[in-house]
Amino acid sequence: MSSANPLDRVVDHVINTRFEDLPQAVVDKTKTFLLDTLGVGIAGSAGAGIPELKQVAASWGQGEEATVWLTGERMPAQQAAILNAYQIHCLEFDCVHEGAVLHPMATILSAVMAWAEREKTRGRSIQGRDLITALALGVDVSTMLGVVTNSALRFFRPATAGGFGAVVAIGKLAGFDALTLKNALGAQYSQTSGTLQPHVEGSPMLGLQVGFNARAALVSTDLALAGVRGPHDILTGQYGYFALFEQNDYDLEPFLARLGQDWQMLEMSHKPYPSGRLTHGAVDGLGQLMSKHGFTAYDIAAIVCEVPPLVHRLVGRPDVLHPESNYAKLCLRFVAGTFLARGAVDVPDFRGRASLDDAAVHRYAALVDVVLDDNPDQNALDPQTIRVRLKDGTDHSITLQHVYGHPKAPLTAEANVEKFRRCAGYGAVPLQQDSIDALIAAIDTLESNPDAASLVALTLAQPR
Structure with a gap:
C-alpha cells in the first residue's frame, strides 16, 4: 500500500503508544468510563429480549471461553461479546462521544473483555495498564470516524465505527505489528454493519448491531493473526468507509495531525438518564x-x-x-x-x-x-x-450550550459511582454489596492489576 494511505498513520499511533504516554487525565477518564460501562452492562442483564438472546446464542456452539456479566453463563468468546454488548447498550444508558455521535465503549469493552477472558483460558493474562491503553486507543480510532465527517448520520455508528475501535484495542493487547493490524481492520471493514432503521422503529436489533460488530472484531483479529490479508485502503479508498458510510464528506487531516495529543476519551459524555x-x-x-x-x-x-x-x-x-x-x-x-x-x-x-x-x-x-x-x-x-x-x-x-453529562457539564466522580451502584441493583439479580465495593476498588487501582480479566468475576452475582 502507498504510504499516503491514512490508515498507516492510525496504525502507527496504535502501535507506538505506551501506557506511559497517556496523560493522567486520560487514565482517570478511562477508568471512569470503564466503571460506567460495566455498570450499565450489569443493569442491562434485565433488558428486553435477554432470555431469548441467551437461548439463541447457546445454540451457536458450546465452549467456556468467556462470561456473560452478572449472570455468569460461560460460552464461546464471540457469543459472550454479543450478549455483553447488547447488555451495555440495550438500556440507552452507556457513555457517548457527542462529536462523533457514537457510543464507543459498548463495542470495544464487550469485545476486549471476551478476548481477554479467552486469552486467560490459554494461559495469558492481560495487565490492567495495558487494558487502559487499549481502551483509550480504541476510543481514539472509533470516534475519528464520526468526528471528521460533515455528513448527516445515516448509519448506526456505535456499531459501524465502534467495531474498528474494538479491533484496535484487541490488536494493541495482542501485540500486532502494522501489517497484522491493517489486515484486522480490513477484515472488520468487510463485516461492518449497522443501520438506523431499528432506531426509528425502537427495535432491540439496535443494540444487537453493537454486538454483531463486537463479535466481528474477534473474528477479524483471529483472521489477521492467522495471516489472512484484509483490504488496507479502507478509509479513503474508492469503496472505503468515508465513501460508503459518510458520503465522502469528511476532513481527516486535522484529526490525524493531533493523534496522541487530543485524546478522545477526554471528550466522552456520561448519560445521566437511561434514554437516548x-x-x-x-x-x-x-x-x-x-x-x-x-x-x-x-x-x-x-x-x-x-x-x-x-x-x-x-x-x-x-x-x-x-x-x-x-x-x-x-x-x-x-x-x-x-x-x-x-x-x-x-x-x-x-x-x-x-x-x-x-x-x-x-x-x-x-x-x-x-x-x-x-x-x-x-x-x-x-x-x-x-x-x-x-x-x-x-x-x-x-x-x-452543553447538556448535563457533557465534559463541560460533567457528572462528578461521586455521581459516577452513585450511578454505578444504582445500576448494580437493576440487573436480572442483585449484585452483592461486597462485589460492588470490590469492583469499584479494582477499577480505581486497575493500572497495578496483573490480570484485567479478573474484573469479570467481580461482575457476577454468584462468583465462580
Whole structure:
C-alpha cells in the first residue's frame, strides 16, 4: 500500500503508544468510563429480549471461553461479546462521544473483555495498564470516524465505527505489528454493519448491531493473526468507509495531525438518564427551569424544545400509546413526560407496561413540542433551547450550550459511582454489596492489576 494511505498513520499511533504516554487525565477518564460501562452492562442483564438472546446464542456452539456479566453463563468468546454488548447498550444508558455521535465503549469493552477472558483460558493474562491503553486507543480510532465527517448520520455508528475501535484495542493487547493490524481492520471493514432503521422503529436489533460488530472484531483479529490479508485502503479508498458510510464528506487531516495529543476519551459524555442522549436536553432544561423559578409540572401549559437537526430527526418522534421500551427511550416527548410525572428518569421508568402506559406520563408528553432550529451542523447535539409557558401565562426559557453529562457539564466522580451502584441493583439479580465495593476498588487501582480479566468475576452475582 502507498504510504499516503491514512490508515498507516492510525496504525502507527496504535502501535507506538505506551501506557506511559497517556496523560493522567486520560487514565482517570478511562477508568471512569470503564466503571460506567460495566455498570450499565450489569443493569442491562434485565433488558428486553435477554432470555431469548441467551437461548439463541447457546445454540451457536458450546465452549467456556468467556462470561456473560452478572449472570455468569460461560460460552464461546464471540457469543459472550454479543450478549455483553447488547447488555451495555440495550438500556440507552452507556457513555457517548457527542462529536462523533457514537457510543464507543459498548463495542470495544464487550469485545476486549471476551478476548481477554479467552486469552486467560490459554494461559495469558492481560495487565490492567495495558487494558487502559487499549481502551483509550480504541476510543481514539472509533470516534475519528464520526468526528471528521460533515455528513448527516445515516448509519448506526456505535456499531459501524465502534467495531474498528474494538479491533484496535484487541490488536494493541495482542501485540500486532502494522501489517497484522491493517489486515484486522480490513477484515472488520468487510463485516461492518449497522443501520438506523431499528432506531426509528425502537427495535432491540439496535443494540444487537453493537454486538454483531463486537463479535466481528474477534473474528477479524483471529483472521489477521492467522495471516489472512484484509483490504488496507479502507478509509479513503474508492469503496472505503468515508465513501460508503459518510458520503465522502469528511476532513481527516486535522484529526490525524493531533493523534496522541487530543485524546478522545477526554471528550466522552456520561448519560445521566437511561434514554437516548438526544432526549437529555429536555430533562436537563426542565429541571433547571423548575429549580430556578419554583414552578411544578402541574403549573405547565406548554413546552417547546428547539433542537438541532439530528435531535429533531432521531428523537422528535411522536409519543404513542402503549410504546415499546426501546421506542419510549428514544422519544423526547415521552422522556420529558416521564420526568414531569415522576421527578426523575431512571431504569425502572422504561420497564413494564405500568410505566410505559402511565397516563400521567403521556398527558405531560402531550404538552411537548419539538421544533427544528437553524443549526447548520447535521451532527450537532446542542445548543438546545427549552421554553416553558405556565398556566398563568408566564414564560421561562433556558438555552443549554452543553447538556448535563457533557465534559463541560460533567457528572462528578461521586455521581459516577452513585450511578454505578444504582445500576448494580437493576440487573436480572442483585449484585452483592461486597462485589460492588470490590469492583469499584479494582477499577480505581486497575493500572497495578496483573490480570484485567479478573474484573469479570467481580461482575457476577454468584462468583465462580
